[in-house]
Amino acid sequence: MKHTRWYKNRVFYQIWPRSFADGNGDGIGDLWGVLEKLDYLKELGIGGIWFSPLYPSPNADCGYDISDYKDIAPEYGGMAAFEKVLEEAHKRDMKVIMDLVVNHTSDEHEWFRKSRERIDPYTDYYIWRPAGKNNRLPNNWDSHFEGKAWSWDEVRQEYYMHLFAVKQPDLNMDNHFVREEVKNIMDFWLSKGVDGFREDVITFISKKEGLPNDRLLPVFRGIFHYNHGPRLHEYLQEFKHEVLDRYDCVTIAEAPLVSPRKALEYVDEDGSNDFDMMIQFQCMCGNCLFLDYIPTPFSLRRLKYAFSSWQRKLNGKGWNLLYLENHDHPRVVSRYGSEQYRVESAKMLCASYMFQQGTPFVYQGQELGMTNWYPEHISEYEDVQTLNNHPNWPEEKRLKLYHRASRDSARTPMQWNSEDNAGFTTGTPWFHVNENYREINVADQLQDKDSVLAFYKKAIALRKKLAVVKNGVYREYMRLSGKVYMYTRTDGMHKLLVVASYSEKPVRVSPAFCTGFTKTYFDKNNCVLFNYPVSENGAAFTMRPYEVRVYYCDHL
Ligand code: NOJ
Ligand code: CA
Numbered sequence: 001m002k003h004t005r006w007y008k009n010r011v012f013y014q015i016w017p018r019s020f021a022d023g024n025g026d027g028i029g030d031l032w033g034v035l036e037k038l039d040y041l042k043e044l045g046i047g048g049i050w051f052s053p054l055y056p057s058p059n060a061d062c063g064y065d066i067s068d069y070k071d072i073a074p075e076y077g078g079m080a081a082f083e084k085v086l087e088e089a090h091k092r093d094m095k096v097i098m099d100l101v102v103n104h105t106s107d108e109h110e111w112f113r114k115s116r117e118r119i120d121p122y123t124d125y126y127i128w129r130p131a132g133k134n135n136r137l138p139n140n141w142d143s144h145f146e147g148k149a150w151s152w153d154e155v156r157q158e159y160y161m162h163l164f165a166v167k168q169p170d171l172n173m174d175n176h177f178v179r180e181e182v183k184n185i186m187d188f189w190l191s192k193g194v195d196g197f198r199e200d201v202i203t204f205i206s207k208k209e210g211l212p213n214d215r216l217l218p219v220f221r222g223i224f225h226y227n228h229g230p231r232l233h234e235y236l237q238e239f240k241h242e243v244l245d246r247y248d249c250v251t252i253a254e255a256p257l258v259s260p261r262k263a264l265e266y267v268d269e270d271g272s273n274d275f276d277m278m279i280q281f282q283c284m285c286g287n288c289l290f291l292d293y294i295p296t297p298f299s300l301r302r303l304k305y306a307f308s309s310w311q312r313k314l315n316g317k318g319w320n321l322l323y324l325e326n327h328d329h330p331r332v333v334s335r336y337g338s339e340q341y342r343v344e345s346a347k348m349l350c351a352s353y354m355f356q357q358g359t360p361f362v363y364q365g366q367e368l369g370m371t372n373w374y375p376e377h378i379s380e381y382e383d384v385q386t387l388n389n390h391p392n393w394p395e396e397k398r399l400k401l402y403h404r405a406s407r408d409s410a411r412t413p414m415q416w417n418s419e420d421n422a423g424f425t426t427g428t429p430w431f432h433v434n435e436n437y438r439e440i441n442v443a444d445q446l447q448d449k450d451s452v453l454a455f456y457k458k459a460i461a462l463r464k465k466l467a468v469v470k471n472g473v474y475r476e477y478m479r480l481s482g483k484v485y486m487y488t489r490t491d492g493m494h495k496l497l498v499v500a501s502y503s504e505k506p507v508r509v510s511p512a513f514c515t516g517f518t519k520t521y522f523d524k525n526n527c528v529l530f531n532y533p534v535s536e537n538g539a540a541f542t543m544r545p546y547e548v549r550v551y552y553c554d555h556l
Pocket of ligand 2: 024026027029030075
């Protein structure tokens with residue numbers, strides 16, 4: 001099947017189903033709710049939806065612990081509702097991709113139940129090891145969410161590996177029966193008509209032979225023995241040749257700790273092309289070191305370095321996935337922008353990434369400039385990752401860290417209007433609604449031509465209209481500035497320039513001087529997107545707090 005790379009012309013929207021829209025009033029977001037909102041997404045200019053997991057799950061990790069890969073959870077509406085959403089999305093020319101979580105399953109999956117009882121062929125579906133002397137763990141690796149990477153199973157009387165929560169045992173991908181299952185699952189959804197997968201921590205699926213101890217510090221201990229493991233390419237190629245190549249689909253890897261150079265081993269379009277795009281984490285490290293839980297002051301230079309190195313190094317070889325938010329990180333306005341200048345900074349951040357080369361993803365609520373959530377008590381948090389971070393610290397200290405770092409901030413219900421529960425549900429919401437929903441919601445922003453939502457709509461439309469955004473050469477200016485991000489996209493006659501201030505203080509810039517664009521280029525009529533009125537025609541100007549301007553000209 002010809003691979004048309006349709007994803008290069010679209011903007012995706014990520015739905016985290018539990019908190020998007022509740023259609024039946026039980027307090028949990030569902031596919032009936034999604035159905036009602038498809039026109040909203042279409043209006044926004046969205047051409048594809050990524051669904052975080054919709055499968056049956058005990059929800060130890062909000063759906064990333066799957067107990068049945070070939071069904072849709074009843075609370076989300078079951079298979080019938082999914083098929084309807086798929087059909088209606090396709091009618092509106094929106095693609096649909098699923099989350100494929102095959103590094104691990106739920107411990108309540110039938111495979112695990114049979115594996116712990118050594119029922120074939122499931123006996124070796126997971127990574128089991130006997131206890132060492134004095135009950136020693138098989139190795140010293142850490143899990144990402146809950147202590148060490150091994151838990152004892154009373155039934156089988158062995159340890160099993162879990163790189164995430166205790167209830168998320170890792171599959172043994174070296175077992176060919178397991179790979180057959182994965183291919184089967186892929187085929188099941190693709191033949192149903194879905195358009196591809198976002199593959200959860202897929203770079204972790206091949207563990208180093210012998211599972212050796214690691215000398216790294218805690219938290220990441222083990223990661224270099226299972227990230228980009230020895231047989232990863234081989235397995236990916238198997239999935240590709242035996243299943244994915246038969247469909248015109250997209251495959252996206254979630255890839256922690258990957259550099260652009262490493263990424264090219266996977267996304268090079270002339271090479272093995274294991275994936276079409278990768279979700280890298282460098283752009284998530286503007287105010288932390290590797291993890292949100294290791295905070296640092298915000299550094300625009302670090303963020304710009306991440307943006308630009310991916311733009312430069314993938315150019316002409318692979319394709320970037322552009323994002324600023326997803327369900328695993330706090331809200332970007334609260335991280336890289338300013339809650340005080342919420343509207344201005346949300347728009348500025350939008351233009352910062354929307355005109356780079358690649359396929360942009362917008363996470364639910366990002367298009368409204370939703371902000372972090374600041375509960376008063378630890379007990380209000382839900383997320384397994386959050387609650388296991390420094391569980392022994394005093395409450396106040398934990399709360400301060402979680403306010404800043406918790407992904408629960410991105411999981412509060414979508415704010416549809418200023419009515420009860422932000423219009424998310426007519427029942428009791430499963431999770432806290434952010435109190436600011438009266439000021440930040442879809443209904444109000446639809447009425448306001450200067451809203452963050454209106455800005456996103458314009459930015460997406462512009463991106464789709466201007467060919468230079470797809471193919472133009474990317475170049476960054478003022479690289480050393482800690483306040484301004486400036487880049488151009490050019491191809492022959494077409495010139496697009498984005499200049500964005502990440503400061504609440506005024507900053508003087510002279511883009512004509514840096515870029516060599518003529519003075520006439522900076523005619524105010526060429527300013528096609530902005531978050532403050534632009535009245536001057538000057539080629540040098542003072543930027544207001546979190547100001548952004550996008551200039552475009554096709555005849556100079
Ligand atoms: C990455 C997912 O995005 C995250 O939400 C999940 O907790 C882990 N992988 C484990 O599946
Ligand atoms: Ca519901």
